[in-house]
Amino acid sequence: MANFTAADVKKLREMSGAGMMDAKKALSEADGDLDAAVDALRAKGLATAQKKSSRTAAEGLVGVAVEGTKGVAVEVNSETDFVAKNDKFQAFVRTVTKVALTLDNDDVEALKAADYPGGGSVSDKLTDNIATIGENQQIRRMKTVSVSQGAITSYVHNAAAEGLGKIGVLVALESDLSADTLEPLGKQLAMHIASMFPQALDAESLDPAIIERERKIAQEKAAESGKPEAVQEKMVEGAVKKYAKENALLSQMFVMDNKTSVEDTVAKFGKENGGSVKLTDYVRYQLGEGIEKEESDFAAEVAAAVGG
Template sequence: MAAFSAADVKKLREMTGAGMMDAKKALEEAGGDIEAAQDALRAKGLAAVQKKSSRTAAEGLVGVAVEGTKGVAVEVNSETDFVAKNDQFQDFVRKTTQVALTMDKDDVEALKAADYPDGGTVEEKLTNNVATIGENQQVRRMQTVSVSQGTVTSYVHNAAADGLGKIGVLVALESDLSADVLEPFGKQLAMHIASMFPQALNADGLDADVIERERKIAQEKAAESGKPEQVQEKMVEGAIKKYAKENALLSQMFVMDNKTSVEDTVAKFAKDNGGNVKLTDYVRFQLGEGIEKEESDFAAEVAAAVGG
């Protein structure tokens, strides 16, 4: 009996762009493990690299807020997109994001226990929303960035309302230049981040497990080339360097010209404006990022989280 279903084959095809028979064979060889099957297809050159964002199933909103030199992003999930368009839900996300801006650290449990502007706590308001809206909701995560001087710029891609949408970005620029000079540039960087999905600020920040996974895929590709071992080693190292360059923010080609790295673009901006500018941190929250489940499973996860 197959350890996978027709739905799994369909999902793998959507994730990789591979043909039906290739996807089915990869799942058979991987014992139904979709991630392992995806790696196998990539190693054979039968799959394109897909961003995690293309395989998410959650609904809700990401809220972003900035005050002075500090900014925060908060993700609040719901079961359906219909609720995300609800004024009551949007008001909750907006006010919860403002509460998060006052927190000393990124702690969702502390955020839920914090005072809500309309009375009670954030969690009590959330519970009330579940009862009145009739759908489970969950405060999933928050992340703060700040600078000692300079600016934190926010951007929401395809905003559903002011400061609310499905992709929220914050950019931290440490600088001696004024905020009015930095803001337009910060907005361009934020748009780049929304579009290019960097995995870390620089190569050193990339997830070691992800790098190891990429290395194994590169090794399989190199082995299939039949070239001498020394050449294979160079092929693998070249593939890892290419991956790091394309996925670390500072080394990515700036989307506005696709010729200059983000790091060099920041340096040029600083020189042109006669000041010091350093891109020190960023946040990119995409709704449902990392949740790779069927919608029905996600609903059960939210229900369990709210019930627990």
């Protein structure tokens, strides 16, 4: 008996772009494991690498705030997009993000325990919101970036309100140039990050587990080529290096010209403006990335309700 459903086949096709029969065969061989099935399809050249965030569906808002040379991003989840449009929920996310700016760490529990303006703790206010709005809400994560001198630039893609949206980005530029001078560069870099979804600042910072996964996929592809072992090894190393280059922020081609790397673009900007600039850190929070939301079968629910 197959350990997958028609919904799994549909999801795999959306994740991979593979055909119906290829998706079914891959799921069967992977015993229903979606990630393993995607890897198998990619190894056979039947799928393209896709970000997990493209198949997530958690709701809520990402808030970003900057004060001087420090910035923070906070993700607060809700059950429905309707609540994310609620003025009270938006005010809560905006306030919590500002509270997060006052902390010295990225500990969500510390944020919950922090004082909330007007009385009580952030956790108390969250509990009150849940009771008032009637829907579960969670402060999921936060990250702070800072520089000793330079600028922190923020960007929200498709903002729901000022500083709030579904993709929030922060860029940390260490520099002896003024914040006003750095602002245009910071905005362009933030838009690049929102669009290109880098996995880490540089190749050395990429998750070793992800690199190993890419290596195994490349090895399977190389083995199927039938070429000599020495050639296969070069093919594998080339594929891994290509992946690292395309997924590390500093080595990505800058979207504004698609000719120069982000690292070289930043260095060039500093030279042209008579100073030094270094991109030292960034945050890219996309609402719900890494969370799988259960999809309900509405027709089945209605039938069950009628039958009950």
